Amino acid sequence: MDVMELGYDQEKDKLLHEIDQLKIENEKLKSELSTTKEISKYLNESEQRFEQLFNNISDAVYYLKIDKEGVSGNFIEVNKIAYKRLGYTREEMLNMSPFDIDYHEREELIQILESIMSTETLIFETMHVCKDGTLIPVEIKTHNVVMDGETFTLSVCRDISERKQAERVIRDTKKQYQRLVESSTNGIAVLQDDKWVFANEAALKLFGAHTKDQLLGKSIYDMLYPEFIEKYKILTKFGGKHARLNSTWKNLDGREIHTEIVSIPIIFRDRVAKQLIIQDVTERKQAEDLMIQAEKMNVVGQLAAGIAHEIRNPLTSLKGFVQLFRSGTVPNDKFLNIMESELERIDVISSEFLTLAKPYNVDFSPVDIQELLKNVIALLGTEASKQRISIDTSFLNETIIVDGVNAELKKVFINLIKNAIEVMPDGGTIKIIVENSEEAVDISIQDHGIGMTDEQLRRLGEPFFTTKETGTGLGLMVTYKIIDHHHGEMKVKSKLNEGTTFTVRLPVIT
Ligand SMILES: Nc1ncnc2c1ncn2[C@@H]1O[C@H](COP(=O)(O)OP(=O)(O)O)[C@@H](O)[C@H]1O
Ligand SMILES: [Mg+2]
Structure with a gap:
């Protein structure tokens, strides 16, 4: 009984133990099963993800096998964009090979396919032919992948029509600009380190060069008249965007030419340069x-x-x-x-x-500007007093010397004072004030005449612009020219019915 009882208990323990074992196994299996499920779910998802990726990337993808002789069978797989772009269905495309879509001759394509096989990745450009015959320029990047001992090729194709189009536009624009520059009647030239490195036809003609070689490489200073060299240097140093300069040159034929030049800083062949637009104003x-x-x-x-x-x-x-x-x-x-x-x-x-x-004696010499003004006033005094105009002066005690052409400067003040007299028919006072600053002298001629409108002010110095019945409209033009010749400047302030002040600024000799 004891034994039996013992035997029974032992049996029972064993069974209970086995049940526990089974339970554990079961749990293990259960958990394994859920892992497997998860893995399969994961695999499923990733396959979907891959498919999504495969079909939705913006490049066409072809999956194919190429043999050693460079011959390919039909595509194994193609993505959506691949068949859509060329106008086929997926099924149609899977019955086709690179020979049906590439525009190269068979022999040429075989060579290309051979090179694809001989390297891991290759990038090249070609054209694909659509179902309707249109051509699409593409850039292809190929990757060779080995699977189960066999080599497959994944070929990613990018449509580069837009890039090609842009390249074409750039090429065309460049050509257009070239033509524009070449056919311009203004001289266009480029200087680097003050040497000519480019010149269009008009510039060559202007400078008397029969071939480009006669001009290119030469220094600008070989031709520019000495008195313009300093001005040119200042122009290109401080000139900013569009500085202008009137200058005189001796061209290669020995002819003297007068030009107006505009200098623009540019980059030419990767280096800083000056582009000159040269107008012949001879x-x-x-x-x-x-x-x-x-x-x-x-x-x-x-x-x-x-x-x-x-x-x-x-x-x-x-x-x-x-x-x-x-x-x-x-x-x-x-x-x-x-x-x-x-x-x-x-x-x-x-x-x-x-x-x-x-x-005119065009040689510059020291001129005592106040002495000159006194002479001019003496010359015009009678005419002024006839109109009951008095000329008041406010001069400096010291002697002010400018470098200039006596007769030209005289003419400037005759013109300005005569104009002042002419706008004061009822008489009054004209004031002539001399003031000096560091390197310049300012001479102001102040009248209390009729003044000027904005329109008149804007047109001052324009040849033949006059508001007088017997005027010539040349006086101020000449005046501006002379002041320019003396490196001076002129400012005008005017108020209608109140009067006008012309101020001439001239550099002084110190
Ligand atoms: N001081 C001034 N006050 C008002 N207008 C002036 C004065 N100076 C010049 N102008 C204007 O400028 C014009 C051009 O002057 P200018 O060139 O000397 O020619 P002109 O004296 O023969 O008319 C004048 O007709 C006048 O309209
Ligand atoms: Mg005048």
């Missing part, structure tokens, strides 16, 4: 010179009347003295002094007139 300059000449004659003509008047006054008084002496009056010191000063005046006036009428 003819314009000649015409201007003619106008200046004409204007000179005109002012001389106008002055002549005033001068005749100026001379007649002292002459009349001299005649009076002669008559006095004839009638027996004995000349005394007082009479003789008056006669002498009248003769002096005639002398001054006629020599002034002669300086003006003489062709």
Whole structure:
């Protein structure tokens, strides 16, 4: 009984133990099963993800096998974009091979396929032919993958029509610009380190070069007149975007040419450079010179009347003295002094007139600007006082010297003061003020005349712009030219019905 009982208990324990074991096994199996399920789910998902990726990337993907002779069978798999782009269905494409879609001849394509096989990845450009015959430029990147001892090729194809189109546009634009530059009637040239490195036809012609070689490589300073070299350096150093300069050159034919140049900083062949746009103003300059000449004659003509008047006054008084002496009056010191000063005046006036009428002496020399102003005022004094205009001066005690052409500067102030007189028909005061700053002198001519409108102000200095019945509209043009020639500048302030102030600034010699 004991044994039996023992046997039974043992049996029972064993069974219970086995049940526990089974339970554990079961749990294990259960958990394994869920892992497997998860893995399969995961695999499923990743397959889906892969398919999504495969079909939704923007590049066409072809999966194929190429044999050693460079011949390929039909595509094994293609993604959606691959068959859509070429206008086929998936089924149609799976019955086709690279030979059906590449535009190369069979033999050429075999060579390409051979190179694909001989390297891990290859990138090249080709064209694909659509079902309807249109061609699409593509860039292909191939990858060779080994699976189960066999090599397969994955070929990723990017549509580069847009890139090609952009490249074409750039090429065309470049050509257009080239044509534009080449056919421009303005000279266009490029300088690097002050040497010519590019010149269009017009520039070559302008500089008298028959071939590019005659000009390219030469220094700009070989041709630019010495007095413009400094100006050119300043222009290109501080010129900013669009600085202008009038300059004179001796061209390769030995001809003198006048140009207006605009300098623009650019990058040329990867280095900083200056692009010059050069306009030939030789003819314009000649015409201007003619106008200046004409204007000179005109002012001389106008002055002549005033001068005749100026001379007649002292002459009349001299005649009076002669008559006095004839009638027996004995000349005394007082009479003789008056006669002498009248003769002096005639002398001054006629020599002034002669300086003006003489062709300009273009050599610069030191000019005492206040002395010059006094002379001009003396010359115009009578005309002013006839109109009940007084000329007030505010001069400096020190002597101010500018480097200039005496007769030209004289002309500037004659023009400005005459203009001031002409706008004050009811008389008044014209003020001439001399002020100096560090390196320049400012000479202001202030009138209380009719003033100017904005439109008039804008057009000042334009040839033939005049508001006067008998005006020439050349005076200010000449004035601006002369001031420019002296490296000076002129400012104008004007208020309608209140008056105008012209201020001439000239560099001084220190
Ligand atoms: N001081 C001034 N006040 C008002 N207008 C002036 C003055 N100076 C010049 N102008 C204007 O500028 C124009 C051009 O002057 P200018 O070139 O000397 O030619 P012109 O004196 O023969 O008219 C004048 O007709 C006038 O309209
Ligand atoms: Mg005038």
